[in-house]
Each structure stands twice: as structure tokens, then as C-alpha cells.
Amino acid sequence: MKHITTIGIDLAKEVFAVCAMDNTGAVIYNKLLKRDAFVNWGLQLPAGTRVVMEACGSSHHWGRWFAAHGHTAQLIAAEFVQPFRKSLAAKNDKNDAEAIAIASRQATMRYVSVKSIAQQEALVWHRLREGYKEERTAHLNRIRGLLGEFGIWPSKSADKLIRSLPKLSTDSNTPVGVRSAIEQTLQYLKELHAQLDQCDQQIAQHLKTQPEAQRLTEMTGIGTLTASAISSTVVDAKHYKNGRQFAAWLGLVPRQMSSGGKTKLGRTSRRGDAYLRSLLVQGAKSTLQVALRQTPDKANRLQLWIAQMYVRVGYHKTLVAIANKHARTIWAILARNERYDADAWQRMSVSAT
Known part of the structure; x- marks a missing residue:
């Protein structure tokens, strides 16, 4: 047999x-x-x-x-x-x-690491949170469209729309049936916000039990959500050969379309986990804002690099470059079991001389 x-x-x-x-x-x-x-x-x-x-x-x-x-x-x-x-x-x-x-049976096949129960438990709250956010956006778009049928044009901003709803619900110029619908919308949004707060609390609680996630929050641009999501998604950072490979797994590198010995790079590949990638890009926005506010005499080496890249390639490409750099730093922290050290480059420069 x-x-x-x-x-x-x-x-x-x-x-x-x-x-x-x-x-x-x-x-x-x-x-x-x-x-x-x-x-x-x-x-x-x-x-x-x-x-x-x-x-x-x-x-x-x-x-x-x-x-x-x-x-x-x-x-x-x-x-x-x-x-x-x-x-x-x-x-x-x-x-x-x-x-x-x-x-x-392919010798070069790449595999997905099996997540633990604890990791998937944490990711449940991330998935629920994203679902509640989508429901909130869909409901606001729905009520905005319905109000437009009665000549009421609220702001496109979600926060401004929510702030305007209580006034519209008591405005005598608003039809009675519409006022009732607005009140129901406000109640539904209140319930959604309570659910979102519950998700945030659970994610923050999970962070307290994960030392590696806590180390990630020491980085600029990495908050509670990102640190928790990464520690819950990445089973073993050593699975990736280096930080560049980790960034490629997250889809933060250009597509390669090379042939005949000629290298041609395209747009960002956007492969891998879209949720992690979006969190890293959001974190890159805060890092970029801080860097652009710094004067050249007070900016550190990273902030000077960001400011120069912003002038050279513009806003969106700079965001992806920052997210890529964050991904590489995250890999180093997780794979080498280190803490974030913003001044490491200075000691390396001194030792090199």
C-alpha cells in the first residue's frame, strides 16, 4: 500500500x-x-x-x-x-x-502561519470595529441622501452632519415624518458609538497582555489599534527574512514589471492585509504632520528625510514611504525582540567613524 x-x-x-x-x-x-x-x-x-x-x-x-x-x-x-x-x-x-x-509540493512555496486562539480573539474586536464603522458611514450617507429629497443639504463631513441632526429634528421646517426618522437615526448612531467604544476598550485591554504590542506603541505613528492588530496578525516576525520582505508582505512596495534585464517599477502592490496597511498609512499621516511642523534646526534625521521627500515626491508617495519605513522598524522590534530606539542611527554613525 x-x-x-x-x-x-x-x-x-x-x-x-x-x-x-x-x-x-x-x-x-x-x-x-x-x-x-x-x-x-x-x-x-x-x-x-x-x-x-x-x-x-x-x-x-x-x-x-x-x-x-x-x-x-x-x-x-x-x-x-x-x-x-x-x-x-x-x-x-x-x-x-x-x-x-x-x-x-513546490520547494519555494510560501505559507501562512497558523494564528493562535488568543490572536484571533483580539482580531474579533478589530473586525467588529471595522464593521460598525462601515455601518455608521452607510447610515450617514443614507440619511444625507434622504434629507436631500426634502431640500435639506447637510455638510459632507460626518462629524458636522451628526452635530446638525439634533437641530434638524426640532426644526419646524423639517417635515414631521422626517423629524421622527432623524430621531431614530440619532438613537442608532448612539448605539453604534457605544459599540465602537466597547471595541476600543477590549483592544486596549488586549494590548496590556501583549508585551510585544506595548513595545510597538513606543514608535512614532504606531498607536493602540495598530500595535494590537500587528501583534494579533503576525505570528512570527522571523518568518520574514528581513524588514524589506515584511514591508512587501504588507503591500507597501512597488509592483515590479521587469523584463529583458530592465527593471521597471509600478504602483504600490497593495498585496497582503489591507487592514494593517491602512493602519500603517494612517499612522504615517501623523508622522508626516509632526515632521512638517518642525523647523530644520530642531528636526531630527528622520524628520529631515521626511520633509525632503515631501518636497521631492509629494504627499501620497511620502505617506507610503513612511509606512514602509515603519513596517521595517516593526519587523526589527518583533524579530530581534528589541525596543524602539529613535537615536540608534546616531550611535551607529559615531561607531562607524
Whole structure:
């Protein structure tokens, strides 16, 4: 009987596809299993089996489950699995499971680290917070559009719109039915803000239990949200060879379109975690504002670099450059277990001389 060395699994809510291969890459079996049968099948696997799944919903749960039962669990990003699917016209669960198994046999394949329960617990509050923010924006846009039907044109600013709603709800020129809708909107926004505050409290509480996240907040432009999100998303910074690779994973580097020995760089790749990238760019805004307020005689080396880049390439490119530099610094703090040291470059310059 052939020995199973690799199993590719296409995860789902109810029906799972499992493709088993031997050390030559030959398929031993490829079948569909319902949830209960899938669990029983997993319990009967020989210890040490290599189990590979696509990084999707519930993949971290199953990664922990297989690891707890003595197997080697690995996750592959969906974009790396797609090229190994036999036919785009014949996409089904079995073909997906086989493509996952084939992709895992590539020597240069990159994997997604399996998150711990604690990390995913913290990320729950980040996801809820983003959802509440989207609901708030959608509701404000909805009420702004409805008010426009009655010739009422509130400010485009969300804060100004919220401040104007109480006055509109008592204005005699506002139709009675509209006043009632505004009051309901105010109550709903109040509930959303309470939920957002609860999320912020939970995230701040999580930060207190994470020493590495606390070290990140010592950096300029890295606040509670960013530090908590990074410590909850990045399982092991040493997984990345250097800070440049970490920044590339976050999508903070240009796209490369080189050919014939000629290097051509395009726009920012925007690969990886969009939420982390947006937080780093937001933090870069505060760093940029502080740098531009400093006079040349009082600015430090980083602030001088930022000011010069701002003049040379403009606002948006400078933001991405700052976010990239922040990402590299974050990698150094996490991978080397260090604290942020803003004056390290000065000591390096002195030692070099």
C-alpha cells in the first residue's frame, strides 16, 4: 500500500474535499466528506501527516486542530493555489483539493502561519470595529441622501452632519415624518458609538497582555489599534527574512514589471492585509504632520528625510514611504525582540567613524 505523505484539503462549512498523495505526487484518493466524517477521518490519520489547506475561513481553526493531533498543518494563500488548478473551466472541490496538494509540493512555496486562539480573539474586536464603522458611514450617507429629497443639504463631513441632526429634528421646517426618522437615526448612531467604544476598550485591554504590542506603541505613528492588530496578525516576525520582505508582505512596495534585464517599477502592490496597511498609512499621516511642523534646526534625521521627500515626491508617495519605513522598524522590534530606539542611527554613525 502506498504511503500518504501529503494531504490537500478544500475546506467548507459542511462538505470537505480531501486529496491524499504519496511521495511521488501520485494521487492515492480524492474524496468528499461531510463534517462528522471529516473529523473521524482526521482522527484516524497516521501521526506526522502533512496536512495542507487554503488560507480561508476556518483554516486557522483546522490548522490548530490538526497540529493538536500530531500532524504538520500548513496554510497556503489562495492566489498561490490557483495556478495549479487543472482547469479554470472545471472548478470543483476535488480539483481544488488536488491543486492545494500539488502547490504544497513546490520547494519555494510560501505559507501562512497558523494564528493562535488568543490572536484571533483580539482580531474579533478589530473586525467588529471595522464593521460598525462601515455601518455608521452607510447610515450617514443614507440619511444625507434622504434629507436631500426634502431640500435639506447637510455638510459632507460626518462629524458636522451628526452635530446638525439634533437641530434638524426640532426644526419646524423639517417635515414631521422626517423629524421622527432623524430621531431614530440619532438613537442608532448612539448605539453604534457605544459599540465602537466597547471595541476600543477590549483592544486596549488586549494590548496590556501583549508585551510585544506595548513595545510597538513606543514608535512614532504606531498607536493602540495598530500595535494590537500587528501583534494579533503576525505570528512570527522571523518568518520574514528581513524588514524589506515584511514591508512587501504588507503591500507597501512597488509592483515590479521587469523584463529583458530592465527593471521597471509600478504602483504600490497593495498585496497582503489591507487592514494593517491602512493602519500603517494612517499612522504615517501623523508622522508626516509632526515632521512638517518642525523647523530644520530642531528636526531630527528622520524628520529631515521626511520633509525632503515631501518636497521631492509629494504627499501620497511620502505617506507610503513612511509606512514602509515603519513596517521595517516593526519587523526589527518583533524579530530581534528589541525596543524602539529613535537615536540608534546616531550611535551607529559615531561607531562607524
